[in-house]
Amino acid sequence: MNSEDISNSALILSMIYAAFRLSTPLIFAGLGGFLSERSGLVQIGLEGFMLIGAFAGACIGYQFSSPWLGWFFAFACGVFFAAIYATFVIRLKTNQIITGTAFNLLVAGVIPFLSKILYNSTGATPTIDLAFRFQYEPLVMAILLIFILQFWFQKTNSGLWVKMAGENPKALESSGHSPNTIRWVCTLLCGGLAALGGASLSLYLSSSYSPMMTSGRGFMALAALIFGRWRPWSMALAALLFGLADVLQVQLQGHPVMGIEIPVQLIQILPAVITILALSGLVGRSQAPAALGNTEK
């Protein structure tokens, strides 16, 4: 093995590690989306929940110089906002897609509003010292969480209830369970988890919150979920694939491949293209939970 090979394989290893790192936010948000959608609620609001988590995590993480405090606070904020969201969607039965869209708009307005009050700026939050950032913890937690959710979904009572809430809520109701209670729990957890995805952006992948830093990752997480056919492991693999696309995009910037410069934008849209292919049945068929989105009756 000559030195070029070694440096090449080192490069590839580092790229794979980077892909894992970059897929962490997507895995958290995707798992959140998994809970929400398997219980029957379309989740367009992931982007908003992530943004909340990124901001809340960065603020508290900086204030107390503790990533863990930031982490938990982000989760709490996610749950809080999810409660508002759930009030509208479950209690008041508003349209899930419209509410999700409105929610994303609302969050995009609330964060600069708070940021202006807290830091008198609508730009990035103050930078957290490198020593008070996560090194690898969110990635480990994300992988553990996949195991936990998979196990919970397959082996427990409530896992079965979630599945039924998404497939046939009437069947669930007729057996004496309340689909709405299940959906409440799932939505709250979804908000919390997606917020953790956001917090891993601001506390793990970088060291502050910058405006709109999720840049569509909420939608990418949704895409990963669909591409992964609404299953935790497949979703995580899809997220890893998207993470890899993200790494390539950075790697290829300004580095022509075989004399052709590959535009960054075209790599950025790759996840979206793959998702459409998956939905159209060209790359395996994605079948949504049967009762997804039908709560208005």
Added chain:
Amino acid sequence: MTYAVELRNIAKFYGSHAANENVSLAVETGHIHGIIGENGAGKSTAVKILFGLEKPDQGEIFIFGEKVHWNSSDEAMNKGLGMVHQHFMLCENESALENFLLMREERNFFGMIDRKKELQKAEMLAKKFGFEIPWNEKVKNLSVGVQQRLEILKALSRNSKILILDEPTAVLTPQEINELFAQLRELKKQGLTILIITHKLKEVLSLCDDITVFQKGKITGEFKSDKTNIKELAEKMVGREISFEKRPLHKKNFSNANKIELSNLEIQNQKNKSTLKLKNFNVASGEIVGLAGVEGNGQDLFIHFLNRPENWSAVQGLAKIFGQNWLEKNIREIQNFPISFFPEDRLKWGAVSDFDLTKNFVLGYENKNVFQKKSFLNIPLMDWNLVRQKTLDSIKTDHIDAQSPESPFSSLSGGNQQKLVVARELFHNPQLIIASQPTRGVDVGAIELIHEKLIHLQECGASILLISSEMDELIKLSDRIYVISKNEIVDHLLRNEFDASRIGAAMGGAR
């Protein structure tokens, strides 16, 4: 003596409408108790209240002599009630076992499920009642009969002592009905109390010990089944005398031309490849021809063929309708023939419930020149004033209970909805009428009106194909009856051969 179930003075109001009023009902332990009534008579409401799905506005419930007050159906289940709903509460994409697991007594959020053990338990229970269920098969691959057995097992799984069945026979073949009744009698022997809701009088007489009749939210009669008869029950159910006579046969000679003439026909759908064997099938002028069969045995395919022949091709044989080769036609051409369809499910196939009556009155006929006015550039404009006027005329002549042509379709009762649909379909003077389940879910007044209209049309020389799963209706109206089973015409009876048991056997697939 204590009753298994006792309702005392139950009342339930939706707005000013009394769904139940002064309902008192006692069910003896170990009996099979039938509850009958027309659609909307309040029998379902009473049972929903009993099972904790609705809360009564007044009244008390006693289970085995103990006064109870439900907050949810879960509490009812804990007291030993089990219910099989008319529409099965099953998740199609999951296995029978997964569906069964929903009924587990352990309700802890994080309670672990040991599927091996659960499977054994389920098999034990099935054995106890003599049921056989392929537990690992997905529900969508199970036959309706097996699905129903699964539902019954679910209802029994929590040591239930009282079993409630809502219209259990609606989706079954006569053979399956016999099996179900045998099983219910077996359950009765094991000491269970069974409540069965139905509108089929013969079934209730053959199965039940006691019968309670509902009409317009109130109880109008209580009988021992060995001391009553169909006529008496029907009168209590409807509130007046009704005839079970066959329609008198007016023999008139119309031109002998057949409106529908299928010879040795077998057709295939080009998309989903389902086939339909119609063999020799004809409907002449001035004739009402019945098509009997359990729903889902090809009637819908037949209607689709008549309505959308462009999607079908002949495997063999010929299809002539109005003397023309039907398989060469498409929907646009068909709309120029005097043919009309009564949809089997008006809310799904025959109307838009959010639209007002005027807009529903042109549905399917918006291409007709009468309802259009031409503008410049030849853009077809709707003549809404005219449509409104015609709608208003129909409301008056058919006594449709509606405030105005602007009322939403969904605000009408089932009977009035059907009357409007029938008025629309007959407005353009059809010569061939495909009437599919024309009286489903409508009150007796509307049934009589619709039957009269069909008979009148027939007397004027129109041809009517009556597709129905109501044996009584078929026998009363038809000149001849074809029987369909598993996408195939399996029997053909002339009027003097009409025999419910022969038709029933043919519907079940026996020849």
Added chain:
Amino acid sequence: MKNSLIGFFIGLAVALSFTLFAGENPIHIGWILTKSAFGSPYDLGLTLYYTAGLIFTGLSVSVAFKAGLFNIGAEGQLLIGSLCATVAGLLFPNLPFPISVCVATLAAILGGGLWALFPAWLKIYRGSHEVIVTMMMNLIAAGLTSWVILKVIPNPDSQNPESALLSANYIFTNDPIKKILGDSPASWALVIALLCSFLVWYFFEKTKWGYQVQVTGANPFAADRAGQPTKKLQLISFFISGALAGGVALVEILGNSGQFKIGFSPDFGFIGIAVALMARNNPLGLVVSAFLMGALHKGASDLDFETTTITRDFSKIIQGTVILFISVQGYAWFKRKKGSK
């Protein structure tokens, strides 16, 4: 519409009460919003500029909705429409004035329409959910336009992320609307937008096709049984929906800047959902709701220099809460209708 207005004002009140957290007086903020939206002809012009854009996207969402489809992709369609108009303009700089504008308009309509046609085709023939597909198409449209603008047709005279300028042949120089409104971004496109809402209204209320589209949207089974070409109707409706979203190109590219500036759309596509929702898909009521939402957006843009604590991002809070409360109103309205049974 009345209930929507109630929802609108509840949402506005809730959003304004947020300003208490920033130590501001909500009534004062409300006053700033009003003043900034209607204070001068130029301010009104900006409001009307947003109104025109929102009429197009609102119509887009509502036409699709009447056909039973949810077009969450108006944002992507308007980007592609605008891109096509820009490219057409740069390809044919020498076309004489009215023809040039017609060509660019046609390009915008085709661009937006075809971009919408693809998800509709996937929905109808492959069963893919149009909401997710159009959402993904939004991401693709954003990537694609930014690549074309930055790499293929960038503005050689500027560092800003924007395209080269269209030739003067594409600009309506004596635009009376611009003149009245103090040379503001509002333009003749407003008249086209109003005309479109009238045409859409006429189409649905008077023509046979409009009736058929509505039946298809409200009950596809009944439409099919009635012999209506449901697939064709849905495809055409979604094409029209996308084409209407492409109409934003008239408002911005041809009517205002004469070039494609990346990020010019303040989420026209998403706010269009609110506009359609508020108008209950009535094309004429839609003009009113677009005006209200446009005024809000313009009003909030002055918060940056009128206050020290609240920024223009506040408009997003208002839009978000307003949409939330309108959709609640929608539910109440629905319930009352059912309750009257």
